[in-house]
Amino acid sequence: MTIEIRPNASAEVPGTEGYVDDAELLIPRYESVNPSEKYRAVTHLFPKVPSLVLDVGAGTGVDAAWFAQAGHQVLAVEPVSAFREAGIRLHPSPQIEWLEDSLPRLSGVVHRKKLFDVVLVSSVWNHLARDERGVAIAALGTLLAPGGVLIISLRHGPSPSNRRVFEVPIDETVNLASNHQLMLIASAETASVQLLNKQAGVNWSWLAFKN
Incomplete structure (x- = not known):
């Protein structure tokens, strides 16, 4: 396991509002989610x-x-x-490297000039404003290996009042991706697998793209 902290990373990344305050409550909620259930709609693409x-x-x-x-x-x-500290403690693995970075630019990841076969943007996209989403899709496109798959989930339903959350249209996301030569190959609608979100009526759109 390798851990890299970017010394110039901001302590207040847009979109992370509320998460520091709620971390103690959210960590066990995140740990309760079974990824095989969460990704059931797109697992066949991995x-x-x-x-x-x-x-x-x-x-x-x-995740x-x-x-x-699975060997990745x-x-x-x-x-x-x-969250990083909890992940390092709860899921130690030589196959996981942790990096402090964030959308929309992912500057630390982009700087490495490495391409990925799978890029996951799960439970993140709705935290970006419209102009940030345009910047983010461009960055993500540069990180996808030829034939790789980009998975983006869109949240629909109520959100905590202390979070920065936007309702994001599916069509907007598909069009943004298309503008950067990322073609939609699959889409699905699912209920939340996190119990409290499911009880609140939260559901998700799953979009998969290839270059």
Whole structure:
């Protein structure tokens, strides 16, 4: 396991509002989610052989650990230190590298000039404003290996009042991706698998793109 902290990273990354205050409550909630249920709608698109995975907004590393257990190498990107520290403690693995970075630019990841077979943007996209989403899709497109798959989930339903959350149209996301030569290959609608969100009526759109 490798840990990299960017010395110039901002302590208040846009989109992370509320997460530091709620981290103690959110960590067990994140850990309660089964990734095989969460990704059921798009699991068939994941590589069957060991590959490079970029997990953007990795939270406590539940998804990263799931991919690592399947033999993949994972770069887990998370701007909230409480989540990174929990992930390092709860999911130690030589196949997971942790990096402090964030959308929309992912400057630390882009600087590495590495391409990924799977890029995950799960439970993150709705935290970006419209202009940030345009910048973000451009950055993500540069990180996708030829034939790789980009997975973006869109949240629909109520959100905590202390979070920065936008309602994001599916068509806007598809059009943004198309503008950067990323073509939609699959879409699905699912209920939340996190119990409290499910009870609140939260559901998700899953969009998969290839270059």
